[in-house]
Each structure stands twice: as structure tokens, then as C-alpha cells.
Amino acid sequence: MVQSDVLERLRKVILEESSVEEVEDVARAVIESGVDINDAIHAATEAIRAVGDCFEAGDIYLPELMIAGRKMERCMAVLRPHIKASDSGVQGGRIVIGTVSGDIHDIGKNLVATMMAVRGFDIVDLGVNVPPLKFVHAAKDAGADIIALSSLMTTSLPYQQEVIDVLKELNMRDRFYVIVGGGPVTPEFARSIGADGWAENAAAAARLCEMLMASGIKPPVAETVIP
């Protein structure tokens, strides 16, 4: 199979109805074909962004977006080991995401995680009701760049601050950007707890992560970034 064909197949399995196993098979075929890894990641990212655009336009709904996000994750899991050191920069970065303690709402967090995956980030989703220390340990273990905290209730907001407090206490605040979001989370609140970023919706959260990664500024940033 010629290289352009295999890249087209990769785009198709992400864009169209297919199983994650099919995506993994095609990603392996991409590797075997000897295609440039950057081209493969570019093709996959292009496809997943098209899915994101469809969601933002209201042409598809959350389940289709989440399935596409899962396919992108699996695709990247196959491609990632083949990225050479000289290719660094082809990934958006790694994000640890979860809904904080005492809060089991997941729809917003799932949407944000998927939009981040759509933008090419590697996602470690810790789920819901995640204690502050677990965020920090997971981010450290995963070598994450960003910790993303979701909260839908005012009574779970204090845990967003606690994650930042724990990072400071463990002298790890300069290792991760911390971004916050969710229904009751306002820009004022984000600033008050010293978060590095806040976004109004899922698409903006993904843009925020790109802005932070491209900024070259070591966390914590002086002024909370709001895309």
C-alpha cells in the first residue's frame, strides 16, 4: 500500500464509524509502511479536529465525539513509541484531568477531555471524585504538563484550591500548569486560587492548553490565562 493510501485510511477510521481495534490496526499499518511519523500524527490530528468542528457546529453529539476521542487516544498509543527525540514537539503535551473530590459529575469533564484529545493532547483521565493528592501523584507519575480540574458544585470548589496548595507544599508547583473549569468556576475564582488558566467551555479549554504549552513560561504563570 502506498503511503498516501495508508494515511487516508487513518483519517477515515478516525472520522467514520469504526472500532478502536480497527484504528489500532491501521495505526500499526502506518508504522509498517514507513511513513513519516509526523505525517501520520498530522493526518490523525486533522481528522480528529474535523470531528471536533462537527461537534462545535452541532452536527454530531457528545457520544460520537467521545468515541472519536477514544480512537485518537488509541491511535496515539500506537504511534507514540515511534516518535524520535528529534520529533519532539509533535505532541501537544500530557494532561491529567478529573473531577475533584466530593463531585461525581462527569459530562463536562468528559467533554473537555475529549476536546483536548481532539487537539492532540495525551489525556490521563482520573475520573470523578478525585482527591487532591491523587491528582498530584498521577501528574508526577505520568510526567504530565498540565493538571485540569473540573467541578460542578460550589462545595467541591475548595478542592481545586487544595490541589494547588498540595503542589506548593510538595514544592512541585513549578512542574505543572493547573487549569480549572466547571459550572460555578469563574475567572475571579481561578485568579483567587492562583490557577494558571480558566476557560469558559471545552473548546476554549483545549485552546488554553495550547496557549500554555506554547508560552514557554514555567508554571505558575503570573496572570491567570483566559483564552
Place this chain on the structure above:
Amino acid sequence: MALDRERLMQVLDRAHSGPICEPFKWDTEVIPQTIAAALRKYDLMKTCDPDNPINQDDALADRFFQAGFDVAVEVGMLCLDTQRVIKFSREEIQRGMDSAPAEFTLGEGKEKVVFRHRGLEDPFPPVWVAPLSIAVEEHLFIPITEGILRERVVDCLEGPSLQTIWGSKLRAGSPYELLAGKLQADLNYEAIRRAGREGIGMYAVGTAPTHYGVLGGYGIPGGYKPERDIVLLLTPVEMKTSYEVLHKLCQTYNCGGITYGGSWSMIGGYAGGPEGAAVSCIACTLLLYTAYQASNGASFPYDMKYMGNCGRKAQWALSVVFQALSRNTHICANSVLNQTAGPATKMLLYESAVGMMNLAVSGATSCTGPRTAGGKYTNFITPLETRFAGEVFKACAGMSRAKANDIANRLLPLYEANLGMAPKGKSFPECYDVERLQPTEEWQRIYDEVKEEVIKAGIPLK
């Protein structure tokens, strides 16, 4: 009506013995595929009619109900803690609905309120439960609650909710929450005493995101009373449950009380578009009444685009859901209206007018609200919008759906373009005299002007 032990144990047992399902599969396959199949089976695809935000088609509402019933049977409820599905047969769901009360009361003495199943365009007055659990600062809890209770149009009390407890940050799922359950009861009682509303029924416990608030405040000495109040069981979307909710259910059983079962479905979320969200809401409502033995409650749609339900598609879905439930069950269905604009804005009142009118004519027994400014900001709730929403709700009882649809079409253009960028408005201290509990001249003038406008549009406010 006390909860039935056999049904309670059946739910708990099935939460530990039902089929295993991962949440990702539930959200991305089970829910969307089952709902899509039901929409196709009952020819409901693309039936949303934004030009007529209040449905007039009884047969359509009935088809939605049948689709929702099929989905409830097919899907069941996913217990997030055990990742097992609590399934019910069609007969069990029907028995669950049959055993739900068509009428019940909350409150005591002169504050006793009758909740009764309402038909479409029913003149029987609906019940106004206020406010939704919007966070307020501790020192403002009593003044805001007293101000709201001074509004006689308010029938029962739910919120607001605490953000701190004796100055410390309230943390969900922690011992603080256990203490907050009782503290909220104490603060409510003080506000009730000041407003002269002793005996008013309460929804327990507004400040209880997990079960700890209910364990700390309900059925204990000096707390919420099982014989007068009702316990809120808010279940995660779509059609999920958890130990937290089941703990609340068990506490209600232990105390001999009654339950409110609530949830929502996002337009654009797991269920799909407005039609899918409507089917999901109906299915979820049937499951809430079956699994939680609810006396009141329902699932209602939200629009993910602006996190509210006062736009055309959400209003249409809301009308279909409540009409379907009204025509096909005898339950006392409750909705939440989620406004997006804040206090001291005209938009907040326009949103309230359309939504409350819709619920009144579409057969809702009760409504909880307002959810001013989407509940996003601390202290952004005032008595005046609570009065306005309640006045509209009661005034529209008995109105025809055709007339309500015509009025909605006149009012919606006044705000719908701003749904994604609604004005924040002003906080309680910014638009109220906190001592006298009176609105500022500006907020009062806005209220008076909008009241005049909606009367001219056809809402029979006094």
C-alpha cells in the same frame, strides 16, 4: 407514604447483581444507541419544532412517552460504584408508576401544601418551590431566605445553599458537609421564624451534594422532619445512580420519609438532540419513580450550548416531556427552570415568564427555582425574581397551550439571542436593601416594566 422495603432491597440487590457495564460504554453506546433506536421506532426523529416551542400535539407527546418507556425497560440504571445495571421489567416499572401518589402534601398547619397530578391546561394551582440551591455567603443566608419566604407565592423551601460553615470552607463529601446539613436546617428555621412561615415544607437538604448532608440534617433532632419535608435524590446523567444517592434513599427509608427523584438530560449530550433528550428525560423519570419510589420530581432537559433551558429547543423538549408524563401517568412531576441571566436584568424575567408558563400549561405539578444566572455566582439570587416566577406559574394555570405558545413566540425574541452571553446582573447586596429586604428602585422598576410587558403579551398577572 412510607417507602416499601421489598422494593428498596430489590434495588440494592440488583446494584450488586445486575449486568456489568463500564461507564464509557454506557455513555457512548448503550444510551445513545438505545435512544436512537426508540426515536426511529416511534418516528420521532426531527420532530422538534422550534417555531412552536410549546407542543400542541397530544399524539406526539404520547409517542415520546412510549419511546421513553421502551428505553427505561431496555436500559435501566447504571450504579457507578458497582458498575452494574439495575434493570426493571416493563411490569415493574408500570407498578412503580401506579404506586406513586397522585396527590400528597408537604408542610404543616397553615403552611400545608397539596401537590396534585395536573393535566394539560389544568386550572389547579401548581406548587412553587424556591429557591434552587444557589450558593450564598453565610451571613446572607438568613436575609435572602427570609426575603424569599416573605413572598407568599412561595409554597415550599429548598435553598439557598451554604458555601462556608462557621467561616470554614464547606467541602463536599467531608465532615463539614455532615455539619452543614444540620446548620442549613437551623438557618432555615430562623429565616422561617422571621418570615412568619412556621410549618412550611422543605426539600432536604439543599446543601448536600453527597449523602453526608442528608445524614447530618434529615431525621435528626432539630433537623428536617420526615413527616413534613421531602428528601432530594438527584441522580447523575444519564440514568445513573450511585452509593451516594442510595445512601440518601436508605436514610429516607429509615426515617419513614418520602423522596424527590430528580435528574436532567443535556441537549447535545449523551442522548443527542432535543428529541433524544426528551426521550431520555421520560425514561429517567420512570426509573426515578420506580427505583427511588419518588413522590415528586422528574428529569428535565438542558441545552449544553448555554447551560440553561429557556431557549426554543429546550422549551419544546420541556413541553413534550411534561405533557407526555401528564397524559400517561398520574405522578406529581416537578421541573427545574434554569435561567441564564442574573438579578436586576429584564432577561431573567423574560426567561422566567416563558419557562414557568410552559410548565404551567404542560401539566407540571410543581417547579423548583429560580436558578438565577445559572446558579454560577455566589449571592446572585433575590426574592424579586422568585416572586415574579411564582406569579407567572400560578397565573398561567388553566391557560391553553395554543395561547401560551403564542405568548412564548412574542417573548422569546426579547432574549434568545443572548442565551449564550446572558448578562450577569447584580448580586443580592447590590440590588437589595439587605436590612429592609426591599429591592433597589432600579430592580423594582425593571420588575414593574417587565410585568407590564408580559401582561400585554397575554399572561394574566394581577
